[in-house]
Amino acid sequence: MVDFRFSFYRLFGAISFAISALPLWGQVWGQDSINSVQPDSTVRLESVVVSAHRAGTLLSSSTLLKTETITSAGLMKMACCNLSESFENSASAHVAYTDAVSGAKQIQLLGLAGIYTQTLAENIPVLRGLASTYGWSYIPSPWLESIQISKGVSSVVNGYEAIAGQINLEFRKPNTGEPLYADIYADDLLHIEENVAARLRLGEKLWTALMLHGTQSLHPASFAKRHDKNKDHFLDAPKTQNINLYNRWFYLDEERGIQSRTGIEFVYDDRQAGQDSTCHDVGNGIPLFESPIRNIGLTVYNKTGISIGDKLGTSLGIINNFTRHEQHSAFGRKTFNGVQNTYYANILYTSFISTTDHRYTVGASFSADRYHTEFQDTLEYNQTPLTALNRTEIVPGAFAEYTFSGIEKLTVVGGFRADYNSRYGWLFTPRANVKYDISEYMVVRVSAGRGFRSANVIAENIGLLASSRKFDLSQIDDLDIERAWNFGGNLVFYIPIWNGRRATLSLDYFHTRFQNQAIADTERDRNAVYFYNLNGRSYANAWQADLSLNIVRGLDLFAAFRFNNNRITYREGNQWYEMEKALTTSSRGLLNLSYATALKRWVFDITAQLNGQSRLPKLNGYSSQERHAPAYPVYFVQITKNSKRFDIYLGGENVLDYKQKNPITGWENPFQRDFDASMIWGPLVGRKIYFGFRLRLGELI
Template identity: 25%
Template sequence: MKLKILIIILLLVQWTTIFAQSDATLFGHVVDETGTHIPFVNLVIKDTRIGTATDISGHYMINNIPPGTHSIVIQHIGYKTKEMQFTIAKRESKEFDITLETITVALEQVVISGSLKEQSLRDSPVKIEVLGAAFLRKTPSNNLMQSVGMINGVQQVTACGVCGTNEIRINGLEGSNTAVLIDGMPIMGALASVYGLNGIPNALIERVEVIKGGSSTLYGSEAIGGIINIITAGVETAPRFFFNTNWSNLGDRNADIGFSPFRGRKFDALFSGSINTMERFTDLNKDNFADKVTISPSVSLFNKWSFQRPAGKTASFAAKFYHENRAGGTQEFLGAYNYKPDSKVRGSDSLYGETIFTNRYELMGSYSLPGSAGLRLDISQSGHWQDSWYGTTFYKGEQHISFANLIWLIKAGDRHNITSGVTARYQVYDDNTPVTARGSDKQFIPGIFVQDDFRINTRTNLLGGARLDHHSRHGLVFSPRLSAKYNLTGNTILRINSGTGFRTVNIFTEDHAALSGFREVVISENLKPEQSWNVSLSLNQTINRLVGRWVVLDADLFYTRFSNKILADYDTDPETIIYRNLPVGDYAVSRGVAVSANGRINGFFTWTAGFTWQDVFAVSKSGSEKPEKEAQPLSPEFTGNWLLSWDARKIRTTVDLTGTFTGKMLLPTVDPEVVNDDRLSEAYSLINLLVNYNLNQSVRVYAGVNNILGWRQSRNPVINWQSPFSDGFDAANVYGPLYGRAVMMGIRLLM
């Protein structure tokens, strides 16, 4: 009922804003060289906040345009950015059709993650992988986690077989080593990291930028293994109104709604809401535990404002709220649970269940200071509250992060582009564990950084940078960075990247194995911060063919070495998890090779394929004559992914077939029901299908199948499930889907 009222209110506001618009209108369509209409193209009138995006059929309309001569900038992945002039009179309605020129993939796309400023993906000395909004809609899911998992070398991992928390791993490194950014700001703290990218609707995302390897120089201590930077949709190019809903045969239901009023005035605004429920109990492996976590419900609200300022100066503000109520456990527990914090079965010692209540807010702002100095202030504030029971273990925690970044962008002559700044991060963490027995943990981390992108000649760029942070407990921390890019030819690019990382760890916020199950947690020492250094070599080769046809090849070598790595020891004592730093002289390594390719055929077929071999291990030199190498859990030896997409525009249909494959991996726990258990999972492959059909310019219906082959992991993820309150109970052995084939259907409306 509440959702229906919300939809009615949003429709009324949208209706009134439409009638309030000016009569000055520019409209038309955007096509490629073959005359094929292009959907979701961004169009912005230069030096204003006035803009829009083409609809499903490639048509657009911009209202509220002041009379005069203007320049309009047209951008879309895979096409050259175009700037055109037009003249419009007061109350005129003018048709203005646009043709874009195809380029090779997205090498001319603008990115920001490598340097905190906009630059071409081709020109960036740092290798950045980009998922555009269109790519996010090629998997039959509304879950950003599944879409990001289509990047070569990026793996989605479920951390708990009962509560279903998950994480994103880059090159085999734990999810806590990856900094998740929203519009370039590090607001996802340790307490939120176990939820990965949940709670961020795909409809709000313009693109996702991924950097593999340490990026601490620009983004601080959390970016020890890489970054995932989620760029939210620009207010001026967002749809005026959108609605998306889908449901599946497993009981998943999702709805997104949003609108963008005030278009073309001195400010623009985007309002959005999302709700998701998963309430059906499924138990295909007959262990009396739910194969899929139940959620009732998760709610996400998002609001973004953008203000028009002279000389192209930026001023924006965004706010996001997320609420989630998740539960997993036995059928008896979930049948008695009413999804309320005061439920009598929470913490029960007879019915096993795990319940997590989460509330989270995020505030973000960016403001370009007046004048010509190129100063920009980015600020953010976030708060996260968690109230949870893991069987009879109660965990309650909260974390608050305040962040400010004053960035100074300088162009020194024709060769130097300097990014420098001062940063401050203040974080407060408190919970009911011994970690904060003496009071909340408060850290103030000020820092300074500088980076110079030096163009040596037309072929060579050298990027060097350094960061100096001060931690109240660990003193000064220095993080250097060095990257180089060399254009071997016009279509061949060689990049070398290196850098260091530094990260403090909180066990209970990052590893749910410390809370789920009945192993005793032992922290054997005062844990020191993890430190790392990394180096990577990448080669990018573009093969240009005819218009609308191309092939891009990528090859990467990567190596990351940790000292003071904190490892969970499951083997010394089967009834405990022992957390400790590696001894002096011991180290941990993530190394490997990644190859990928993507291309376009005849303008209608696109494809991608990627393969990563990785070796993630720890080396112990103490207590033995020769070093001992030990593989790390949940890091498969190889992973891969592929995509085949067919855009049949004449029949208004797109078909996307996606797949992943995952090699064997070491599991955290020995299963006593498996004879001579070697703790190795089996290799597996998942295939997904999504079909979209455009009913008209505004309405799209779609249907898809996740896991067409119906593959499920053969091992039970819950060890000793018959006795969930015993010492041998453990829920950490999750390495693949626990449920089989899932069919989903949905409808999307854009106006």
């Protein structure tokens, strides 16, 4: 008796299929058992259509790194309008607000801020520098095929910036999927989003796709109370207008072994946050605290892959990417404006030595970042003049990576890269990953390696602008590059249960230790923020356990618990103070139940989260009493009615209406010293009811 599994060989997005015979225990979370197939050599198949229940989250046993994949089905479990809202069902990643004014959100992985997680768009680094602040909301979830989350150090091929892990985004392809897709989303706060995605074949070798996105938040005067539920005279969420256009091209010449992907993306995002006349009494003599924020982005890229000779698995890849990002923002009397131009190139050659048990990748990369930023604070008791914070970094580098798979069930990957940063000098990055299949029921993985990143301290701490704190920039030119080591591993058990089904149990542990870190110190003085290099210890420990199983046909359960221990050292003169990192959730529990009727005509999803305590920043110096924000629950529900071409859904977020009380300190007069909207640990908006529909059509021509 033989089972069949599809294996995929991917080169820059192209996929071919091979069928191999092997014993099969379900390889992904939530997968139903698969009946064995007896092949008949006398039967010739013209085509094969594979149809199966697809889980929202997949965990492959074959990947070198433990990779949690959020599928398109997983993205539809909730109204994931954009990337920042796509991790509510993920046990690994957590997204939280940076402040109570701008609506900016930041991801956390392994208990560390999202700036330590490298984000890739189909293996091109994105959301760097100025775009790291609001960029998570610029990527519409309906444009995505999947999100892949891996923890710990990864390949040296993509650069030295991954410290906590990687998040890779796979977008809709010009040559696959439905030719025309459209959706509309609306909620009870009059926030409306629209998406259209169309693809077209232009010949035997050329395809194109166009994706459009629009967002508009309507704030009529009659809805003023609904946009300021806590009555602090600040909008609970900003007025938003967003336009995003993405044009993709795909060229494939199978005879010559060439494929090429080209894309151009434009983003315009306008936010009006803070106070406006609909929620604030301008007759009290205090001017409005207004926060206009505008971001404009342009990205152009090309990825080309060329098969070399007749050796399977030998290829040359070339990546070129240019990004320009402009940001103009004001928070009351503070302003921060900037322009970032980035060019990135990567060339890599992949082949093997003698046999495919000894594979290698060698290559070279080049990146150039040029920042022109300005900061000013005209508050009468701060008076920071217009300060230019310009920086240019040019980084050529080279890398090599070797993969050994000559011993059954064992895969070892070792890599090393050397880069010369024009600002910080030589940077050497060793990384190693090992995977061993102990049995068909158990897989162990371990990893270790180093990472670096350049800090953009104001852009990465944008939430602190929503306060009356004075920014001490006296040491900003002395900031060194951030350096850290990451060690960890995971153990995955595939446990047979009943009716051919199985449960998946995953246990993780990762330790990150910084050799240097750019510190944004809000603990020394409640009226200031200080930036300086780490002088002492800074580390993070992250433990996680996941359990997934398909209980009966159509009913999936996913449960997880994560615990973080993140500590950092602050300095004042000759005194050092080590303490728990503030505003970092110490633990998180997650439970998701999903039920689908036959043919997925109806889908019901319920998600419960329990977010643990987090330490609040101290108000009167390092030695003052510690305060902690409470643990809190958040619940999500959604019902979806599916048909062949049309889906409609209705759902609720934060259905018990839990909100952080008094998120803005000193809101009565936002131009006094005690004003602070940056101490955010919980939800700000409260309950939200939404509905929407999705439309899929066949071939256009």
